[in-house]
Amino acid sequence: MRLVLASASPARLSVLRAAGVEPVVRVSGVDEHAVTASLPDPSPAEVVTALAHAKASAVVDQVAAEFPDAVIVGCDSMLWTPGEHAAELVGKPETPELAAERWERMAGGTGSLLTGHALLRLRNGTTVAEHSDHLATTVRFGQPSRAELDSYIATGEPMKVAGGFTLDGFGGWFITGVDGDPASVLGISLSLTRSLLAEVGVSVVSLWNEPSAERNGVAVSE
Incomplete structure (x- = not known):
């Protein structure tokens, strides 16, 4: 049984590795704009969940050939932020200018980081079960100075991540707190993933x- 991560996110990979799982990584290459455009008047939660499911589904054929008994997890995160006239659901800023504009709006306020999760269970190369859900985590933003914001955007990090910020990178200097599951802000909630695994019959x-001998308190000589 292998866990397949349908994502190129180094943060999601790091979370899983730190939690004792070495996943197989298969990048979906899903056209996120096309998936979103196909949804009729979706809620923010429906958007991130549909994107997560699309990413997991996109790698099924490839995974089934390599690992016929596996679970595939797909994730997608977007930030739900208040706007001047209405709330807005945003993904990765496409330009430094857009990243700066969003940070100026978010600074000193809060946003809800929505992370969709989709889990597909393969047995003998066939999808036999699937479950999806999402998690919302409130992020409280600090107020970087103009010089700090310019330097942060110059790192290129904001353009690579949902909402234009990170918790475990340069952006962490400007996050004052998180209400909810911190791992979901990194892109994958361990608690929700565990629940979805249970839904498809996987512990x-x-x-x-496998724990190493060194972890068990036994020195290993080479």
Whole structure:
């Protein structure tokens, strides 16, 4: 049994590795704009969940050939922020100018980071079960100075991540707090993933790496 991560996100990979799972990474290449455009008047939660499901589904054929008994997890995150006239659901800023504009609006306020999760269970190369859900986590933003914001945008990081910020990178200097699951802000909630695994009949502990002798308090000589 292998866990397949349908994402190129280094943060999601890092979260899973730190939690004892070494996933197989297969990048979906899904056209997110096309998926979103196909949804009739979706709620923010429906958008991120549909995107997560599309990413997991896109790698099924490839995974089924390589790992016929596996679970595939797809994730997508977007930031739900208040706007001047209405709230806005945003993904990755496409330009430095847009990243700066969003940060100027977010600074000193809060946003809801929505992360959709989709889990597909493969048995003998066939999808036998699937479940999807989402999680919302409130992020409280600090107020970087103009010089700090310019320097942050110059790193290129904001354009690579949902909402234009990170918790575990340069952006972490400008986050004052998180209400909810911090791992979901990194892109994948361990608690929600565990629940979805249970829904498809997989115990998370079956995916853990074998503990090393050193972890068990036994020195290993080479």
